[in-house]
Amino acid sequence: MKRYETLAEDIAGSIRNGILRAGDRLPSVRHCSVSRKLSPSTVFKAYYLLEAWGLVQARERSGYYVLPQAALPQPDPGPVLAQREDQVPVVVMERVFDLLSLTTRRDAVPLASAFPSPLLFPLDRLGRITASAVQKLDPWSTIDDLSSGNARLRRNIALRYLAGGSPVHTDEIVVTNGALEALNLCLAAVARPGDAVVVESPTFYASLQALERLGLKAIEVATHPRDGMDLGVLARVLEQHRPRACWLMTNFQNPLGSLMPDEKKKALVELLSAHDVPLIEDDVYAELFFGRERPAPTKSFDTQGLVMHCSSFSKCLAPGYRVGWVAAGRYSQLVARHKLTMNLSVAAPVQVALAEYLEKGGFDKHLRQLRQVLAAQQAAFIDAIGRHFPEGTRATRPQGGYMLWVELPPQADVLAILEQALAKGVSFAPGPMFSPHGRFKNCMRLNYGHVWDARMASGLAELGRIACAHC
Amino acid sequence: MKRYETLAEDIAGSIRNGILRAGDRLPSVRHCSVSRKLSPSTVFKAYYLLEAWGLVQARERSGYYVLPQAALPQPDPGPVLAQREDQVPVVVMERVFDLLSLTTRRDAVPLASAFPSPLLFPLDRLGRITASAVQKLDPWSTIDDLSSGNARLRRNIALRYLAGGSPVHTDEIVVTNGALEALNLCLAAVARPGDAVVVESPTFYASLQALERLGLKAIEVATHPRDGMDLGVLARVLEQHRPRACWLMTNFQNPLGSLMPDEKKKALVELLSAHDVPLIEDDVYAELFFGRERPAPTKSFDTQGLVMHCSSFSKCLAPGYRVGWVAAGRYSQLVARHKLTMNLSVAAPVQVALAEYLEKGGFDKHLRQLRQVLAAQQAAFIDAIGRHFPEGTRATRPQGGYMLWVELPPQADVLAILEQALAKGVSFAPGPMFSPHGRFKNCMRLNYGHVWDARMASGLAELGRIACAHC
Numbered sequence: 001m002k003r004y005e006t007l008a009e010d011i012a013g014s015i016r017n018g019i020l021r022a023g024d025r026l027p028s029v030r031h032c033s034v035s036r037k038l039s040p041s042t043v044f045k046a047y048y049l050l051e052a053w054g055l056v057q058a059r060e061r062s063g064y065y066v067l068p069q070a071a072l073p074q075p076d077p078g079p080v081l082a083q084r085e086d087q088v089p090v091v092v093m094e095r096v097f098d099l100l101s102l103t104t105r106r107d108a109v110p111l112a113s114a115f116p117s118p119l120l121f122p123l124d125r126l127g128r129i130t131a132s133a134v135q136k137l138d139p140w141s142t143i144d145d146l147s148s149g150n151a152r153l154r155r156n157i158a159l160r161y162l163a164g165g166s167p168v169h170t171d172e173i174v175v176t177n178g179a180l181e182a183l184n185l186c187l188a189a190v191a192r193p194g195d196a197v198v199v200e201s202p203t204f205y206a207s208l209q210a211l212e213r214l215g216l217k218a219i220e221v222a223t224h225p226r227d228g229m230d231l232g233v234l235a236r237v238l239e240q241h242r243p244r245a246c247w248l249m250t251n252f253q254n255p256l257g258s259l260m261p262d263e264k265k266k267a268l269v270e271l272l273s274a275h276d277v278p279l280i281e282d283d284v285y286a287e288l289f290f291g292r293e294r295p296a297p298t299k300s301f302d303t304q305g306l307v308m309h310c311s312s313f314s315k316c317l318a319p320g321y322r323v324g325w326v327a328a329g330r331y332s333q334l335v336a337r338h339k340l341t342m343n344l345s346v347a348a349p350v351q352v353a354l355a356e357y358l359e360k361g362g363f364d365k366h367l368r369q370l371r372q373v374l375a376a377q378q379a380a381f382i383d384a385i386g387r388h389f390p391e392g393t394r395a396t397r398p399q400g401g402y403m404l405w406v407e408l409p410p411q412a413d414v415l416a417i418l419e420q421a422l423a424k425g426v427s428f429a430p431g432p433m434f435s436p437h438g439r440f441k442n443c444m445r446l447n448y449g450h451v452w453d454a455r456m457a458s459g460l461a462e463l464g465r466i467a468c469a470h471c
Numbered sequence: 472m473k474r475y476e477t478l479a480e481d482i483a484g485s486i487r488n489g490i491l492r493a494g495d496r497l498p499s500v501r502h503c504s505v506s507r508k509l510s511p512s513t514v515f516k517a518y519y520l521l522e523a524w525g526l527v528q529a530r531e532r533s534g535y536y537v538l539p540q541a542a543l544p545q546p547d548p549g550p551v552l553a554q555r556e557d558q559v560p561v562v563v564m565e566r567v568f569d570l571l572s573l574t575t576r577r578d579a580v581p582l583a584s585a586f587p588s589p590l591l592f593p594l595d596r597l598g599r600i601t602a603s604a605v606q607k608l609d610p611w612s613t614i615d616d617l618s619s620g621n622a623r624l625r626r627n628i629a630l631r632y633l634a635g636g637s638p639v640h641t642d643e644i645v646v647t648n649g650a651l652e653a654l655n656l657c658l659a660a661v662a663r664p665g666d667a668v669v670v671e672s673p674t675f676y677a678s679l680q681a682l683e684r685l686g687l688k689a690i691e692v693a694t695h696p697r698d699g700m701d702l703g704v705l706a707r708v709l710e711q712h713r714p715r716a717c718w719l720m721t722n723f724q725n726p727l728g729s730l731m732p733d734e735k736k737k738a739l740v741e742l743l744s745a746h747d748v749p750l751i752e753d754d755v756y757a758e759l760f761f762g763r764e765r766p767a768p769t770k771s772f773d774t775q776g777l778v779m780h781c782s783s784f785s786k787c788l789a790p791g792y793r794v795g796w797v798a799a800g801r802y803s804q805l806v807a808r809h810k811l812t813m814n815l816s817v818a819a820p821v822q823v824a825l826a827e828y829l830e831k832g833g834f835d836k837h838l839r840q841l842r843q844v845l846a847a848q849q850a851a852f853i854d855a856i857g858r859h860f861p862e863g864t865r866a867t868r869p870q871g872g873y874m875l876w877v878e879l880p881p882q883a884d885v886l887a888i889l890e891q892a893l894a895k896g897v898s899f900a901p902g903p904m905f906s907p908h909g910r911f912k913n914c915m916r917l918n919y920g921h922v923w924d925a926r927m928a929s930g931l932a933e934l935g936r937i938a939c940a941h942c
Contacts, residue, residue, distance in 0.1 A: 097808060106615070118610035130820055131602030139589035142791025144577070177648055181814035193664045193686060209812040215664060320613025320819035337568060341680040342813075343652035347821045348791035349601055 001368055003038060004045035011046065012375060013291060015055050015066055026056060026064040049372075054379040054452075067383060087196040087219050087241060090212040090436045096205045103418070103427040109459030112427035114254075116402045116449025118319050120373060122366050126318055129361055130353035142348050147340040149175025149325070150351035156358040157325055166300035168309070168327040174336045175325045175346050179284045179312035182326035182335075184210050185342065186280045186308040187245065189334040191216050195244035198237060200229055202405075202434030202443070204254040204282070207247050211436075218436045219243055225396045225405060228253060228260035231267055238275045245278050251295045252285035255434050255445035256405045257398025262296055269301040278331065279307045284324075285401040287316040287367055290375040295400070305329030313354060315402075316367060321350045374402050374449060381448040384457060388464025390471040402449030409471045412442040420466045426459045472839050474509060475516035482517065483846060484762065486526050486537055497527060497535040520843075525850040525923075538854060558667040558690050558712060561683040561907045567676045574889070574898040580930030583898035585725075587873045587920025589790050591844060593837050597789055600832055601824035613819050618811040620646025620796070621822035627829040628796055637771035639780070639798040645807050646796045646817050650755045650783035653797035653806075655681050656813065657751045657779040658716065660805040662687050666715035669708060671700055673876075673905030673914070675725040675753070678718050682907075689907045690714055696867045696876060699724060699731035702738055709746045716749050722766045723756035726905050726916035727876045728869025733767055740772040749802065750778045755795075756872035758787040758838055761846040766871070776800030784825060786873075787838060792821045845873050845920060852919040855928060859935025861942040873920030880942045883913040891937045897930045 001009070014020045026032070026047065033040045047064050050056045056064045103112035110117075141150065148154065151170075158170040176182040183206070191197055193215035199207050201220035211218050219237055222230040228250055237243065250260035250268070260268070272279050281298050289295055299309035308331055312324030323346060328335040339345070357363065378398070385395050385406060392409040408414065414430040421428065429447075431440025450456060472480070485491045497503070497518065504511045518535050521527045527535045574583035581588075612621065619625065622641075629641040647653040654677070662668055664686035670678050672691035682689050690708055693701040699721055708714065721731035721739070731739070743750050752769050760766055770780040779802055783795030794817060799806040810816070828834065849868070856866050856877060863880040879885065885901040892899065900918075902911025921927065 093808065093812075113614075115614050118613045121610070123608060123610050123613075124606075127606040127608055127820075130605045134601045134605075135595075135598040137594060137598055137791075139592070139594050142589045142594075143584070143586050177814040177818070180812075184813055188684070206812065213659070213809065213812055320608075320816075322814065322816060322818040337564065338684065341564075341651075341677065341684055342655055343648040343793065345791075345793060347648070347793040347818050349824070350818045350820055353820070 004042045004049065005368070005372070007032075007036065007038065007043065007046035008049040009292075009372075011050055012055055020066050022066055024066045025062075026050075026066070028063060052376060054376055054383060067379075087217040088436050090208050090216065090218045092205065092208045092436055093212055095438070096209060096433055099430065099433050102422060103429060105422070105427065108422065108425050108427040109455060110427065110450050111446045111459065111463070112429045113447045113450065114429075115319060116315065116374070116447070117451055119451060120370055120449070121317060121319055122361070123318075125361060126321070126353065126357060129357050130349065133352040133356040134349040137348060137352060141352070146345045148173070148336050149346055150348065150355060153323075153351045153355040153358075154325075156355050160358070161327070164294055164296075166297055168299070172327045172329060172332045173325050174328060174332060174339055175323065175351060176339060177324065177343070177346055178314050178322045179282060179310045179324035180206055181339075182308075182310035182312070182324050183207070183247070183280055183282055185335050185338045186310065186326060186328060186331065187211070187216070187247065188214060189328075189331050189338050190278050190280075191244040196241055198234065198243045198246040198248075200248050200253065202255055202431065202440050203247075204249070205433045207282075208436055216244075220435065220437070223253065223256060223258065225256045225258055227264060228258045229268070231264065231271060234268075235271055238271065238277060242275075243277060245280055246272060247280040247282065249282045249285070250298050251283055252288065252398050252401030252403075254285070254401070254403055255429065257396045257401055257403055259295060259399050260298070262301075265296065265298045266301045269298060269307065273302075273304050273306060276306070281307055281309045283309055283311045284315050286311070288371060288374055288402065289400040290371055290378075291399055299327065299329075302329065305331075308335070316370065317357070317363065318354065321354065322346070323350050323354050371400075374400075377402070377448045377450075377452045378404065380452045380457075381446065381460065384460040385464070388461045390464075390468045392471070393467070402447060404446055404448060406444050406446055408442045408444070408467055410442055412467060412471050414441060414444050417463075417466055417470050421463050424462050424466070426463050428463065475513045475520065476839070476843070478503075478507065478509065478514065478517040479520040480843070482521055483526055491537050493537055495537045496533075497521075497537070499534060523847060525847060525854055558688040559907050561679050561687065561689050563676065563679045563907055564683055566909070567680060567904055570901065570904050573893060574900060576893070576898065579893065579896050579898040580926060581898065581921050582917045582930065582934070583900045584918045584921065585900075586790060587786065587845070587918070588922055590922060591841055591920070592788060592790055593832070594789075596832060597792070597824065597828060600828045601820065604823040604827040605820040608819060608823060612823070617816045619644070619807050620817060621819065621826060624794075624822045624826040624829075625796075627826050631829070632798070635765055635767075637768055639770070643798045643800060643803045644796050645799060645803060645810055646794065646822060647810060648795065648814070648817055649785050649793045650753060650781045650795035651677055652810075653779075653781035653783070653795050654678070654718070654751055654753055656806050656809045657749075657781065657797060657799060657802065658682070658687070658718065659685060660799075660802050660809050661749050661751075662715040667712055669705065669714045669717040669719075671719050671724065673726055673902065673911050674718075675720070676904045678753075679907055687715075691906065691908070694724065694727060694729065696727045696729055698735060699729045700739070702735065702742060705739075706742055709742065709748060713746075714748060716751055717743060718751040718753065720753045720756070721769050722754055723759065723869050723872030723874075725753075725756070725872070725874055726900065728867045728872055728874055730766060730870050731769075733772075736767065736769045737772045740769060740778065744773075744775050744777060747777070752778055752780045754780055754782045755786050757782070759842060759845055759873065760871040761842055761849075762870055770798065770800075773800065776802075779806070787841065788828070788834065789825065792825065793817070794821050794825050842871075845871075848873070848919045848921075848923045849875065851923045851928075852917065852931065855931040856935070859932045859939075861935075861939045863942070864938070873918060875917055875919060877915050877917060879913045879915070879938055881913055883938060883941050885912060885915050888915075888934075888937055888941050892934050895933050895937070897934050899934065
């Protein structure tokens with residue numbers, strides 16, 4: 001990272017943490033330059049960057065001031081908490097597919113999308129690397145790399161775990177067609193039709209679809225919009241229901257954006273270990289952190305091999321390449337067998353391409369840029385929501401990822417709002433998609449992973465107007 | 472196809488069909504040149520090719536003679552037919568995986584392999600085309616091509632159906648990670664845990680693994696080594712058991728190599744339509760025909776949308792690319808949803824690469840060469856089996872594909888033979904892998920899709936010696 005970027009990140013962190021507040025004046029360039037031992041031009045560059053991110057504004061002859069993004073309150077734990085913890089058969093397929101086909105229209109402002117903009121990724125560079133790698137493909141690798149995946153790719157994935165301070169054994173890693181397949185294979189490996197599985201409330205609808213496809217029951221456990229699943233409720237559920245597995249995201253959860261602190265992750269692992277219940281950890285957003293370092297996977301606190309850590313390159317590097325993996329602990333062989341009998345292996349060309357990119361593509365440099373863009377886009381979103389949405393609206397301010405959760409006043413009906421918004425060419429993911437009970441009728445998930453531009457700005461403003469009319 | 476190749480194919484066809492028999496003398500070069508209106512050098516080239524295929528032998532100053540490959544009898548329907556048609560829960564996973572790990576050792580002569588040699592495929596040309604296609608990849612295709620697959624690839628697949636005289640609608644086609652995934656998705660779409668599904672006897676072990684993973688029961692139906700499933704038995708099973716689906720291969724069945732004639736395919740479709748039972752058709756070998764034209768898919772006789780036709784490019788063009796598809800008739804939307812919730816989509820780079828190859832790669836030229844090589848390798852195998860295997864051995868002589876089925880005398884125990892063969896560095900797929908009851912104890916499947924060379928020849932001779940010692 002360049003020096004001006006480091007400085008900008010530091011200041012952005014202070015703004016997000018509330019140390020610097022709306023209206024505060026940044027230190028003068030001269031003052032900052034002296035105190036930080038940086039050249040004035042470096043400080044200028046950092047301030048320009050903060051301005052581009054929408055975090056500060058220059059006032060003529062006066063300096064840089066923090067913009068009022070902090071005006072929008074974050075949701076309380078209260079209203080987002082689920083009360084019921086029954087086991088329920090999951091029947092969401094029709095509802096979710098109907099909503100997906102409504103909300104993923106290509107002509108709508110893509111606030112509903114589950115994907116960030118593909119323009120944020122180094123697809124040209126990846127294309128060149130793929131081109132080179134596939135022309136060197138060893139024909140025998142098309143037979144030898146079956147099941148667990150290309151050895152070089154798995155070694156490179158293991159190296160990233162090691163560099164992140166959470167070593168896993170290469171043999172634990174099974175390469176999959178994206179994280180979604182990893183999650184599905186893990187679920188199929190540990191649960192049988194009729195079994196109950198703990199999910200977050202709200203939870204990513206793909207987990208509900210997976211449960212439904214496998215004939216499993218869901219137990220929704222209240223999840224805090226800031227620090228994740230309520231472990232008190234979870235402890236009770238583990239006692240009473242003896243679920244077969246727990247499926248959750250501790251880092252920048254979809255749809256809330258919540259981040260579970262390390263101490264809580266540790267407690268989660270201890271709780272699950274005491275009941276010998278495996279954890280299927282969906283960790284696809286961890287690389288998209290806005291803070292100083294990648295949040296730890298829950299797996300790093302696991303000494304029993306109970307955590308199956310699923311991730312992918314789809315959200316942080318290579319959308320459309322469909323390369324994910326799981327480090328499946330004691331379930332590795334079982335998961336590998338499910339993979340082999342389901343579809344043999346991941347395509348060799350994309351595996352060797354990713355291996356080559358990880359070795360020399362400049363992944364970390366790309367990630368630094370991507371994180372900055374996403375943080376700036378989040379700031380713009382929070383600002384626009386604060387200005388346009390009804391009084392009493394709350395929104396999460398995730399410390400990473402590209403999704404945030406908006407809670408409208410209790411009387412709002414997001415399905416009615418969605419109908420009107422779609423007519424105006426704006427889409428979003430309505431709260432009821434994220435619960436087997438169709439809860440969260442006054443909530444929506446917004447994707448800030450698409451480039452912030454005039455169309456996005458007016459789309460959010462339009463959505464705000466429609467929501468105001470409903471409240 | 473060049474003229475000498477056409478001539479060689481014609482003569483090879485006559486040998487395979489028994490019009491020309493072992494010991495017959497081919498017409499003299501001069502005679503053939505006059506009668507066929509070809510230059511003598513063209514006829515010479517054709518005869519050289521037939522010699523290279525192991526079909527004829529030159530005798531000095533005398534001419535070319537058909538070699539005694541027809542000496543080996545083909546299996547009777549009798550001994551390969553299963554008698555029981557009970558519904559049985561499938562528990563084969565451990566057994567099959569143990570055998571797979573035994574028999575797929577890289578250092579063994581690969582008679583057990585399920586794959587042809589990767590050296591038979593135009594991987595260099597594919598690599599160049601992939602390189603070009605991936606550098607032109609539209610970033611938005613990584614989002615738009617989800618679920619059913621890349622539109623251009625699906626259109627090209629539909630065009631091949633059309634060219635083969637069996638048109639399907641592009642909308643019916645779902646691109647999958649190889650045919651195995653297509654088969655699995657079809658099965659999951661139509662059957663629920665506890666349901667019974669009809670399979671062939673013997674059947675490809677992957678179908679048994681799929682049934683086991685989904686908690687389904689198998690009904691084995693007797694399958695003729697030459698013309699496929701016994702429809703009389705199937706009719707009885709449909710009446711008595713009301714199975715949820717039927718999974719089979721009518722073209723060059725794995726492991727038998729049997730080919731169901733068109734009339735029988737038509738009768739099969741009528742029978743299934745009368746009972747409204749869907750057919751999951753595994754048709755991955757059809758392009759590898761040795762005759763004049765591609766055998767029709769059973770789907771081409773289906774007017775009800777009951778047949779889900781699964782195929783791939785893995786066996787005929789692009790091993791390791793893991794691109795397959797299903798034309799799923801009335802189940803298309805359901806299968807597409809299963810695909811979407813399982814792993815979203817197939818990797819965009821391999822989809823665009825295959826689309827580009829189909830448009831300008833020279834697929835048909837490659838296929839013609841591949842078929843010739845496989846036919847020649849089969850001839851060499853049949854010859855070697857006839858010379859080295861015990862008296863009373865029978866073997867199928869498939870009209871396509873790269874697998875044949877050997878039936879040793881009834882007292883032979885292939886698992887005991889396998890143990891000794893592995894110690895000598897030779898592997899094969901033992902008969903009991905292909906039955907949920909572990910039947911076919913005196914049978915083996917051999918793969919003739921690897922290059923015929925001295926190692927292969929001595930491997931087969933060694934296997935024959937061991938088999939003789941057991942009989």
